[in-house]
Amino acid sequence: xxxxxxxxxxxxxxxxxxxxxxxxxxxxxxxxxxxxxxxxxxxxxxxxxxxxxxxxxxxxxxxxxxxxxxxxxxxxxxxxxxxxxxxxxxxxxxxxxxxxxxxxxxxxxxxxxxxxxxxxxxxxxxxxxxxxxxxxxxxxxxxxxxxxxxxxxxxxxxxxxxxxxxxxxxxxxxxxxxxxxxxxxxxxxxxxxxxxxxxxxxxxxxxxxxxxxxxxxxxxxxxxxxxxxxxxxxxxxxxxxxxxxxxxxxxxxxxxxxxxxxxxxxxxxxxxxxxxxxxxxxxxxxxxxxxxxxxxxxxxxxxxxxxxxxxxxxxxxxxxxxxxxxxxxxxxxxxxxxxxxxxxxxxxxxxxxxxxxxxxxxxxxxxxxxxxxxxxxxxxxxxxxxxxxxxxxxxxxxxxxxxxxxxxxxxxxxxxx
Amino acid sequence: xxxxxxxxxxxxxxxxxxxxxxxxxxxxxxxxxxxxxxxxxxxxxxxxxxxxxxxxxxxxxxxxxxxxxxxxxxxxxxxxxxxxxxxxxxxxxxxxxxxxxxxxxxxxxxxxxxxxxxxxxxxxxxxxxxxxxxxxxxxxxxxxxxxxxxxxxxxxxxxxxxxxxxxxxxxxxxxxxxxxxxxxxxxxxxxxxxxxxxxxxxxxxxxxxxxxxxxxxxxxxxxxxxxxxxxxxxxxxxxxxxxxxxxxxxxxxxxxxxxxxxxxxxxxxxxxxxxxxxxxxxxxxxxxxxxxxxxxxxxxxxxxxxxxxxxxxxxxxxxxxxxxxxxxxxxxxxxxxxxxxxxxxxxxxxxxxxxxxxxxxxxxx
Numbered sequence: 061x062x063x064x065x066x067x068x069x070x071x072x073x074x075x076x077x078x079x080x081x082x083x084x085x086x087x088x089x090x091x092x093x094x095x096x097x098x099x100x101x102x103x104x105x106x107x108x109x110x111x112x113x114x115x116x117x118x119x120x121x122x123x124x125x126x127x128x129x130x131x132x133x134x135x136x137x138x139x140x141x142x143x144x145x146x147x148x149x150x151x152x153x154x155x156x157x158x159x160x161x162x163x164x165x166x167x168x169x170x171x172x173x174x175x176x177x178x179x180x181x182x183x184x185x186x187x188x189x190x191x192x193x194x195x196x197x198x199x200x201x202x203x204x205x206x207x208x209x210x211x212x213x214x215x216x217x218x219x220x221x222x223x224x225x226x227x228x229x230x231x232x233x234x235x236x237x238x239x240x241x242x243x244x245x246x247x248x249x250x251x252x253x254x255x256x257x258x259x260x261x262x263x264x265x266x267x268x269x270x271x272x273x274x275x276x277x278x279x280x281x282x283x284x285x286x287x288x289x290x291x292x293x294x295x296x297x298x299x300x301x302x303x304x305x306x307x308x309x310x311x312x313x314x315x316x317x318x319x320x321x322x323x324x325x326x327x328x329x330x331x332x333x334x335x336x337x338x339x340x341x342x343x344x345x346x347x348x349x350x351x352x353x354x355x356x357x358x359x360x361x362x363x364x365x366x367x368x369x370x371x372x373x374x375x376x377x378x379x380x381x382x383x384x385x386x387x388x389x390x391x392x393x394x395x396x397x398x399x400x401x402x403x404x405x406x407x408x409x410x411x412x413x414x415x416x417x418x419x420x421x422x423x424x425x426x427x428x429x430x431x432x433x434x435x436x437x438x439x440x441x442x443x444x445x446x447x448x449x450x451x452x453x454x455x456x457x458x459x460x461x462x463x464x465x466x467x468x469x470x471x472x473x474x475x476x477x
Numbered sequence: 478x479x480x481x482x483x484x485x486x487x488x489x490x491x492x493x494x495x496x497x498x499x500x501x502x503x504x505x506x507x508x509x510x511x512x513x514x515x516x517x518x519x520x521x522x523x524x525x526x527x528x529x530x531x532x533x534x535x536x537x538x539x540x541x542x543x544x545x546x547x548x549x550x551x552x553x554x555x556x557x558x559x560x561x562x563x564x565x566x567x568x569x570x571x572x573x574x575x576x577x578x579x580x581x582x583x584x585x586x587x588x589x590x591x592x593x594x595x596x597x598x599x600x601x602x603x604x605x606x607x608x609x610x611x612x613x614x615x616x617x618x619x620x621x622x623x624x625x626x627x628x629x630x631x632x633x634x635x636x637x638x639x640x641x642x643x644x645x646x647x648x649x650x651x652x653x654x655x656x657x658x659x660x661x662x663x664x665x666x667x668x669x670x671x672x673x674x675x676x677x678x679x680x681x682x683x684x685x686x687x688x689x690x691x692x693x694x695x696x697x698x699x700x701x702x703x704x705x706x707x708x709x710x711x712x713x714x715x716x717x718x719x720x721x722x723x724x725x726x727x728x729x730x731x732x733x734x735x736x737x738x739x740x741x742x743x744x745x746x747x748x749x750x751x752x753x754x755x756x757x758x759x760x761x762x763x764x765x766x767x768x769x770x771x772x773x774x775x776x777x778x779x780x781x782x783x784x785x786x787x788x789x790x791x792x793x794x795x796x797x798x799x800x801x802x803x804x805x806x807x808x809x810x811x812x813x814x815x816x817x818x819x820x821x822x823x824x825x826x827x828x829x830x831x832x833x834x835x836x837x838x839x840x841x842x
Contacts, residue, residue: 388739390555390558390559390744391559392559392744393559448738449739451738452734455731456731456734459728462727463727466723467724469720470721473720477713
């Protein structure tokens with residue numbers, strides 16, 4: 061994701077034919093004429109360009125459009141002086157690539173930026189269709205990075221800011237009319253906005269949550285192949301991907317021609333995984349292929365029982381420690397230790413992707429042991445609380461008895477005197 | 478001496494010959510306590526002394542487990558409370574007894590103030606008492622930080638910042654207390670040293686002087702009671718008064734046990750110097766009236782920073798309190814002195830009102 065975002069502003073940062081010359085040509089006459097014409101079509105690019113990252117870095121119009129900005133009239137737009145006007149769709153990638161594919165040049169502005177956007181683009185569905193069919197509808201640089209108002213991806217106003225990427229892709233991919241000729245679904249954006257990934261990003265503000273380009277690539281955008289969906293998801297969900305890679309399902313799914321992760325979790329509208337998925341009831345994911353009596357069905361039931369047991373024991377231990385804490389007992393060490401049981405629960409849930417009961421057992425059993433110990437410490441703390449209260453009652457009785465004895469003695473002394 | 482020691486047995490005789498027990502017995506038996514309608518206030522001093530002894534005993538026990546460093550202090554207290562048999566009880570009693578001790582100390586001080594017990598020849602007793610109050614508050618301030626938890630850390634930060642406001646010597650004093658520019662592990666070690674060595678040593682000296690003077694001059698009969706002809710009736714200190722004292726001490730012990738069992742002192746979160754300060758940090762209750770006063774003061778008073786005016790004001794107030802025996806000339810002459818009675822009442826009302834506001838007003842950042 062970050063790679064794409066970082067590249068985004070670079071995609072058009074190369075609006076120069078000869079960068080050194082471009083900087084020498086300032087001030088340019090282009091803006092003056094374009095603003096004076098009164099034609100908004102001509103004036104808008106100039107107005108927008110003021111906030112463009114390239115403008116901020118010192119580039120002008122001729123960097124992309126060519127010509128000679130020092131000339132005051134139409135001579136500035138002399139093709140003999142390299143003027144190309146508005147680049148044709150097929151030209152756009154080359155224009156941008158002049159700078160953005162030049163590592164030596166780009167280092168002057170941002171040494172950390174990649175310079176393979178054009179190469180990547182050539183491998184994308186967009187790039188291939190443009191190259192092979194001259195498809196006028198596919199995206200080029202300017203469709204995602206609007207010319208004249210390109211902003212760095214870290215800028216929330218940027219079209220490639222993490223929160224805007226889905227909307228940017230969805231402008232084409234969510235438009236049924238525009239996408240009609242390609243005969244591919246157009247509900248990705250709507251589905252994505254129902255997903256846990258979008259909720260993480262938009263509600264919890266976690267900008268590292270995945271959006272379109274994290275699974276499809278950015279400049280090399282393409283749908284993940286069935287056999288490598290797992291690799292895509294595995295970029296973040298590494299543990300689950302590793303378990304799945306070694307599981308019996310990996311081979312079977314490949315034979316069936318169905319994707320690894322997406323078969324159970326779907327793709328664009330991925331929901332938060334819950335233990336309820338691991339059952340054989342109607343609508344549950346396992347029930348799609350397994351019956352209760354078969355080997356897989358039994359394994360699912362056993363894994364679920366293990367997870368439920370660990371979850372239950374963890375909750376029980378947590379509740380009793382909380383009760384003890386609220387009663388004023390010092391149980392913070394036990395509460396800290398119990399975190400390991402929570403970790404075990406997370407690991408056991410990940411181990412479900414191995415689809416073997418032993419794998420879940422291996423991760424979950426230490427958690428059961430830790431939960432049992434924490435629960436015992438909670439019980440001990442509550443027993444201790446009772447002991448304290450009883451001890452207090454006994455102490456008070458003794459103290460009050462001594463006080464009463466002293467009071468009697470004082471009265472005797474007072475009577476004598 | 479041997480003749481008077483005979484009825485007590487051989488051990489008594491043995492000790493008497495070596496340390497002079499009979500003389501001590503004579504002194505104790507000779508000591509009388511005046512009886513009048515204000516006699517009840519005499520018990521507060523003894524009660525404070527008893528609570529101080531509880532502090533010493535529990536403090537020594539805490540020393541066996543406490544480790545005074547930023548890395549280990551919190552964990553050592555946590556271990557003490559969770560794993561050590563009766564560790565929770567010792568810490569809770571130490572904490573509650575500290576609060577009760579300061580409470581009884583305040584009542585003792587104000588009863589002495591309102592009953593004019595500071596008058597000649599007890600001026601030095603008063604001075605040593607005020608000194609002991611300062612030391613007790615020092616114990617509270619330094620002890621509060623020792624568990625190295627979040628609240629203590631930030632309260633100490635605020636407290637030492639206020640010290641830094643004192644004109645001229647403030648910044649030096651602040652650095653001296655903190656052991657640097659910030660509250661760090663160095664502050665903790667320093668506070669620990671002050672809490673377990675410096676203050677106990679000073680307290681031993683001053684308390685010794687205070688008790689000696691109380692013994693030397695006996696209990697003061699309030700001027701009002703003297704004028705009304707009261708205070709001629711007496712009771713023997715031993716055993717009559719001491720047994721009554723014992724009833725108060727045992728009641729305090731019962732109260733401590735109940736508080737420790739039902740409201741054990743919490744430990745909270747470990748101090749994190751990089752975390753932001755929690756909302757509504759409050760000092761210990763006995764500093765609250767000063768803390769609240771500083772909060773209420775405007776930023777500038779007559780072109781001087783409000784905080785400086787406040788801190789200097791409290792300094793002057795403390796000095797006034799200390800010098801009361803020398804300022805109250807009417808009492809010294811044996812005449813009624815309503816002005817100083819009202820000053821005493823005004824101080825009490827001010828402290829109670831500001832403390833109440835400190836605990837009831839909505840916390841702000």
